[in-house]
Amino acid sequence: MSLNENLINRRNKVVSRGIGLISNFTTLSGKGALLRDLEGNEYIDFTSGIGVTALGHCPEEIVSAIKNQADKLLHACIMVSTYEPYIELCETLVELFPHGNNTKVMLTNTGAESVENAIKIARQYTKKQAIICYSGAFHGRSYMAMSLTSKVSYKENCSPFNSEIYRLQFPSYYHYNDGLSYSDFIKREINRLNNFFNEYVSPNNVAAIIIELIQGEGGFNVAPIEYVQELRNICDKYNILLIFDEVQSGFCRTGKWAAYQHYNVIPDISTWAKALGSGLPIGAVIGKQEIMDSAITGTLGGTYIGNPLSCVSAIETIKYMKKNNINQKALEIGEKIKSNFEPLKKKYSGIGDIRGLGAMMAIEFVKNNSEPDSEFVSTLLKSCWKRNLLVINSGLHKNVLRFLIPLTIENELLEKGLNIIKEEIINLYS
Numbered sequence: 001m002s003l004n005e006n007l008i009n010r011r012n013k014v015v016s017r018g019i020g021l022i023s024n025f026t027t028l029s030g031k032g033a034l035l036r037d038l039e040g041n042e043y044i045d046f047t048s049g050i051g052v053t054a055l056g057h058c059p060e061e062i063v064s065a066i067k068n069q070a071d072k073l074l075h076a077c078i079m080v081s082t083y084e085p086y087i088e089l090c091e092t093l094v095e096l097f098p099h100g101n102n103t104k105v106m107l108t109n110t111g112a113e114s115v116e117n118a119i120k121i122a123r124q125y126t127k128k129q130a131i132i133c134y135s136g137a138f139h140g141r142s143y144m145a146m147s148l149t150s151k152v153s154y155k156e157n158c159s160p161f162n163s164e165i166y167r168l169q170f171p172s173y174y175h176y177n178d179g180l181s182y183s184d185f186i187k188r189e190i191n192r193l194n195n196f197f198n199e200y201v202s203p204n205n206v207a208a209i210i211i212e213l214i215q216g217e218g219g220f221n222v223a224p225i226e227y228v229q230e231l232r233n234i235c236d237k238y239n240i241l242l243i244f245d246e247v248q249s250g251f252c253r254t255g256k257w258a259a260y261q262h263y264n265v266i267p268d269i270s271t272w273a274k275a276l277g278s279g280l281p282i283g284a285v286i287g288k289q290e291i292m293d294s295a296i297t298g299t300l301g302g303t304y305i306g307n308p309l310s311c312v313s314a315i316e317t318i319k320y321m322k323k324n325n326i327n328q329k330a331l332e333i334g335e336k337i338k339s340n341f342e343p344l345k346k347k348y349s350g351i352g353d354i355r356g357l358g359a360m361m362a363i364e365f366v367k368n369n370s371e372p373d374s375e376f377v378s379t380l381l382k383s384c385w386k387r388n389l390l391v392i393n394s395g396l397h398k399n400v401l402r403f404l405i406p407l408t409i410e411n412e413l414l415e416k417g418l419n420i421i422k423e424e425i426i427n428l429y430s
C-alpha cells in the first residue's frame, strides 16, 4: 500500500465520517501555490484550503512572525489580561473597515463563530429576534450558522434548527431571471422582500438581514449592486441591521479588501475569517461602535478568541497584502480566468455561466440549457486531480467549478493550472 493510501486508510479508521473528504490527495507540506504529498509528488493548489491561504502556503514573513511570537506568548486569554497583538489587530481592522464614525471589533476563531456572535449582537442591539437569510447561503456549521445555511446536505438529521429564521430567494439573475430584463428583475426581487414583510415576518420583528454579497459555497453567485443598495435603504427604514458575511470574500479575494467595497454600501456588522489568518484560525466581527457596545458584558467571549499567534499572523497577512498590492493581483487573476474560459463558453453550451468578482471566479456547468450538470464537474475535477491540479466545486448542485487560487501564484503555475482545466473541458466535450 502506498504512503498516501495508508494515511487515508488510517483516516478512515479514526476520523468521523461526518467530516467529508473532497479529494484523495494527502499533504505533507506546502510552499506558495504548490503542495507536496506524502510520497513527494507536487501538485498545484487552486483551492487555498477553501479560501484561506490567499498568500500561498507558508509565506516566509508570516511564518517568521509566528515563530517570534511563539517564543514570547502563546496564550493569555483576552478576558483575563490585555496583550498587544490583539489590540493592534483590532486597530488595523477598524482602520481598514470603518463601519461608521466609530467602529469596534470582536475577534473570534472561525467564520461560524463570527456569524454566531454577529447574530447575538444584532439581537441585543435591536431587541428583536427574527433573522432573514438567503437560499444558497452558507454561514457555517455551528447551530445558528447552520440554521442560516441553506443547503440541506449540510444539516441532514440535525434539526431542530434555531427558530425565527426566514429565508428569501437569493437575487441571482442567472438562475432566476425568468426572461426579465435586468432592471425588471431587480424590481421584482425588491418587491419580493417588501411582500415578504407582509406574508412571512413583520419588519418590526426583524433584527437583521444577513447576506453573502458573493455566495461562497452557494456557487459564487453575485448579488446585484442595485439590490444591495436598496437593501440598505430598507434596513434603515425599519431599523433592521444589515450584516455582510465576508468570510470567504474578504481580504483581497475579490480585488478589494471587502466585497462590499464594490457596492458602495456599508454594513452595520460584518463577519470575517479564512484569509485573515493565512492558515491560523482567526475570525472577526466588525461593527458600528454603538451596536458592538450594546452587547452586555459577559455575553461575548471565548477562551481562545484572538489568540496571540493568530493575531500576529493576521497582522502580518494584512501588512503583506498592503505591501504587495494583492488586490491588484486578484484582479489580474480574475481577468486571466475570464480570458481563458470566455472563448470556451462561446463554443460549448455546457458552460452556462462564468461569473464572480476579482479572483473569486466560478464556471457553472449545465446540460439541456439550464439543468445542473454535476456529473460533468465531478468528472472534470477527477481528471484535473490526475494531472496534479487540486480544484474543487461549489453550488447547491455541485455543478460549479470554483477558483480560489492563491493570489501570490507565479504566472507560470497559473497558466499551467488553467491550461489543464481548459484541456480537460475540451477533452470531456469532444
Ligand SMILES: Cc1ncc(COP(=O)(O)O)c(C=O)c1O
Residues within 6 Å of the ligand: 050, 110, 111, 112, 113, 115, 138, 139, 140, 141, 212, 216, 217, 245, 246, 247, 248, 249, 273, 274
Ligand atoms: C461565507 C461563509 N461564512 C461562514 C463560513 C464558516 O466559516 P468556518 O468554516 O471558518 O466556520 C464559511 C465557510 O466556508 C463561509 O464561506
